[in-house]
Amino acid sequence: MKKYLPFIAALIAAAIMMQTLYFKFTAQSESVILFTKLNMEPDGRILIGILELIASLLILIPKTRFVGAFLGLGLMSGAIFFHLTIIGIESNQDGGMLFLLAITAWLCCFYLSFKPVVKIAKSILKKRSNTAILIGMGLISITSSKSLAQGCSDAGFCSVGELKSELSDSTEYKNKIGLTPVIGIGEDKTFIFTPTLQYDRQLNKKWSIxxxxxxxxxxxxxxxxxxxxxxxxxxxxNIQSNRKIKVSFTAGVKVPLSNSNQKAAGRSLPMTYQSSLGTLDAIAGIGLKFHQFKAAFGLQAPLTNLYSKNGTRSANGFLRSEWDSIQANPYPSTNGFVRAADVLFKIEYNWKLSQKFALTPGLLSIYHLIKDKYQETKGDETFRSIQDSEGLTINFTLVAAYQITKRLKTSLTFGVPLVVRTVRPDGLTxxxxxxxxxxxxx
Structure with missing residues (x-):
């Protein structure tokens, strides 16, 4: 009976997640009401449905069961969190059934992902040197966890092309598609969830997009x-060379899909709550690789704001004075916000523990070149500098990657601040x- 438990747990978790898909994809009133409470209707309803479908399919296949369980664990953790904080235990007079189903699916996913995680941990801890390094990483994380810093991928260029953390892929395939549901805690304990979909195409030995x-x-x-x-x-x-140092260049553009001026109760929200900075940005970078070490330099420069009349200032209209609430005090006013450029320096070490498992610790530095600006009142065309908004941020990063098959890979990226700039009005805290x-x- 014991050997059938993983299959039973996978079947239960997949059944729970899949039975909600009809309600999500056909916009049934129960699902619409629930996601309206979360202010995620309709895009969030459809997105979560797609993620649950992917997790359900992966969890039913033995080779990808761990990945599906890991994704399902994250989705069900989010569901439980929102039930306890916003939705309530009981939803649409269901007697708490939806909440209980989320807990049941969470337990099944935890059971399916627990053993693989323990196995990976044991393989790392076999060597004393590995244990010492991990303890050092843990101490860095603990001592810096009370700080706040500019997040990495949110601005755009930290995870683009050769600026992304080094995770060697198989050269047998030309295409790669990846899904990364990033979570973080921002200014004043704001919960931020940023699902990211990325497609990579290797055109030849030198060029990729x-x-x-x-x-x-x-x-x-x-x-x-x-x-x-x-x-x-x-x-x-990529510059083809027989030398020990490999050099690569990246160039790109970031195109905003929203105007950076989402509101609540008719009032503009701070940049922390916005899904985009609203600016069309140019991105450039260079990567240097030497054995297991990699360094990267990058620049992200705002060119214009696509959602403002003159192309200079942001469409965001947040002013603390309009809220008349102490809850708005932690957020700098960003009415007509003009954001400065960032430069990046990253150094990391690809630490291969086995044929399938690798850790990549690193340091990520982002320097905000000059002070950001804003307009003190609505309709005022005078820009004022935001004091202490320029300066250096340094983050400790750690990427754990596991090669499931030749084609399929999973990884987990973690980042915490070590050094911060005083004021961060762009919402990337x-x-x-x-x-x-x-x-x-x-």
């Missing part, structure tokens, strides 16, 4: 928002960033 698409959900003490984020299109060029990824090559 990448397309990245994001959506964003934010929930905090001023309200909740859900909207389209950005499309980032980039290309990379994070106490931590956690991004599980599943990618498939073909």
């Amino acid at each position: 990448q397309t990245k698409f994001t959506v964003n959900y934010a929930n905090g003490n001023l309200g909740s928002t859900f909207g389209l984020g950005d499309v980032i299109q980039s290309c990379s060029y 994070r106490r931590f960033v956690l991004g599980p990824e599943i990618s498939y090559q073909f």
Whole structure:
């Protein structure tokens, strides 16, 4: 009987997630009411449905069961969180049935993902040197967890082309598609969820292109928002060389899909709640690889704001004075916000523990070149500098990657701040960033 338990748990979890898909995809009133409460209707309803469908299919296949269970664990954790904070235990007079089903699916997914995680952990901890390094990483995370810092992927260029953390892929395949549901805690404990879909195409040995698409959900003490984020299109060029140092270049553009001025109760929300910065940005970078070490340099410069009349200032109209509430105090006013450029420096080490498992610790530095600007009152064309908004941010990052098959890979990215700039009006503040990824090559 014991050998059938994983199959039974997978069947139960998949059945629970799949039975809700009819309600989500056909816009039944029960599902519409629920996602309206979360301010995620209709895009969030459809997106969560697609993710649950993917998790259900993966969990039924033995080779991908761990990935499906891991994704399902994240989805059900989100469902339980929202039931306890926004929706309530009982939804649409169901007597708490939906909540109980979420807990049941969570337990099944936890059971299916627990053993593989323990197995990976044991393989790491076999060597004392590995244990010492992991303890050091843990201490760095603990000592910096109280800080706030600019998040990485939110601005755009930290995870584009050769600026992305080094995770070697098989050269047998030309295409790769990846899904990364990134979560983080932002300014004043705002919960931020940013699902990201990325497609990579290897054109030849030298050239490759990448397309990245994001959506964003934010929930905090001023309200909740859900909207389209950005499309980032980039290309990379690798210099073919027999030398030990490999050089690559990346160039791209970030196109905003929303106007950075979502509102609550008719009032503009801070940039923390916005799904995009609203700016058309140019991205450029260079990557250097030496054995297991990789360094990357990058620049992201706003060119114009696509949602403003003159192309300079942001459509965002948040002023703390309009809210007349102490809850708005942690957020800098960003009415007519003009954001400065960022430069990036990243260094990391690809630590291969086995044929299938690797850790990549690193340091990510982002320097905001000059002060951001805003307009103190509506209709005022005078821009004022936001004091202390320029400066350096340094994050500790860690990527854990596991090769399930030649085509299928999963990874988990974690980041916490070590050094921060004083004021971060762009809304990219994070106490931590956690991004599980599943990618498939073909």
